[in-house]
Amino acid sequence: MKAISLGKPFSLPSFTLPLLFITMWSSGYVVGKIGLPYAGPYTLIFIRFASAAIVLLGVSFLTKASWPKTFAEYGHLIVVGVLIQALQFSGLYMGLGMGVSAGVAALIVGTMPVFTALGATKFLGEKVSRLDWMGLVGGLFGVALVVYDQIGIATASIGGYLCVVLALVGISIGSLYQKRFCSGMDLRTGGFVQLTTAAVIMFFLADHFEALHVDWTPTLIFASGWLSLVNSIGAISILYIMMRKGEASKVAGLFHLIPSVTALMGFIFLNESFNMIKAIGFAITACAVYVCTHARK
Numbered sequence: 001m002k003a004i005s006l007g008k009p010f011s012l013p014s015f016t017l018p019l020l021f022i023t024m025w026s027s028g029y030v031v032g033k034i035g036l037p038y039a040g041p042y043t044l045i046f047i048r049f050a051s052a053a054i055v056l057l058g059v060s061f062l063t064k065a066s067w068p069k070t071f072a073e074y075g076h077l078i079v080v081g082v083l084i085q086a087l088q089f090s091g092l093y094m095g096l097g098m099g100v101s102a103g104v105a106a107l108i109v110g111t112m113p114v115f116t117a118l119g120a121t122k123f124l125g126e127k128v129s130r131l132d133w134m135g136l137v138g139g140l141f142g143v144a145l146v147v148y149d150q151i152g153i154a155t156a157s158i159g160g161y162l163c164v165v166l167a168l169v170g171i172s173i174g175s176l177y178q179k180r181f182c183s184g185m186d187l188r189t190g191g192f193v194q195l196t197t198a199a200v201i202m203f204f205l206a207d208h209f210e211a212l213h214v215d216w217t218p219t220l221i222f223a224s225g226w227l228s229l230v231n232s233i234g235a236i237s238i239l240y241i242m243m244r245k246g247e248a249s250k251v252a253g254l255f256h257l258i259p260s261v262t263a264l265m266g267f268i269f270l271n272e273s274f275n276m277i278k279a280i281g282f283a284i285t286a287c288a289v290y291v292c293t294h295a296r297k
Contacts, residue, residue, distance in 0.1 A: 035223025083174030103263030142285030
């Protein structure tokens with residue numbers, strides 16, 4: 001009897017995982033804004049981080065992931081958890097809760113590669129190129145154009161934008177710190193330590209300022225589940241897979257698309273405005289981030 005041939009093994013196109021990562025990451029801005037009417041910013045973040053940390057803990061034990069070996073390694077992960085997780089997302093969700101649109105929030109935070117490229121000169125001893133400075137000027141100009149267009153027609157306050165800027169500070173400094181001290185961490189156990197750190201901080205903030213109040217509606221259950229599983233677990237897992245496949249550089253190359261993808265999602269699902277001026281601002285910032293990230297390859 002002849003063996004049945006199943007043909008060539010099925011394989012996904014090489015761009016599938018990077019695009020999936022960008023889509024999943026971008027959705028976090030929109031879904032976060034959907035969930036905020038039913039829970040305070042700190043409470044929603046606590047639910048997200050705590051549930052994701054529990055899942056990562058189980059994954060770490062099931063896959064026998066390696067854990068940090070010294071107190072110093074744990075300390076570095078805790079610092080990154082404070083900056084990238086707690087500071088970034090508390091500022092981001094506070095800004096979203098104060099009326100900043102998902103697309104504009106993603107645009108501001110999306111300039112992170114430009115600031116980390118410049119910050120690397122002091123923190124990591126890297127050189128600043130002319131393209132780096134062009135990226136900074138172009139990125140800031142694009143953001144200023146979009147924010148200026150929002151003034152007078154949006155419900156966001158100056159405080160909301162400042163909160164999102166605080167999120168930018170957290171992820172920028174945190175990324176530099178992680179690159180300097182945590183580059184060899186296991187994403188499963190390292191992610192657990194970071195998320196647990198942020199969850200503890202968010203618990204005390206949520207308890208003090210929001211009394212941990214939650215309206216457990218279907219929308220809130222969906223939003224918290226999506227943020228925990230799709231964003232905190234799924235997106236990071238895809239990144240881990242791409243790193244093992246040697247494709248992590250594609251994520252950096254596509255990072256400039258996150259604000260535009262988020263703005264499109266916000267237009268479709270949140271009815272957020274998107275006019276020609278915003279489109280130009282998004283395009284300028286996207287080009288600036290693209291030039292800056294590719295200048296370092």
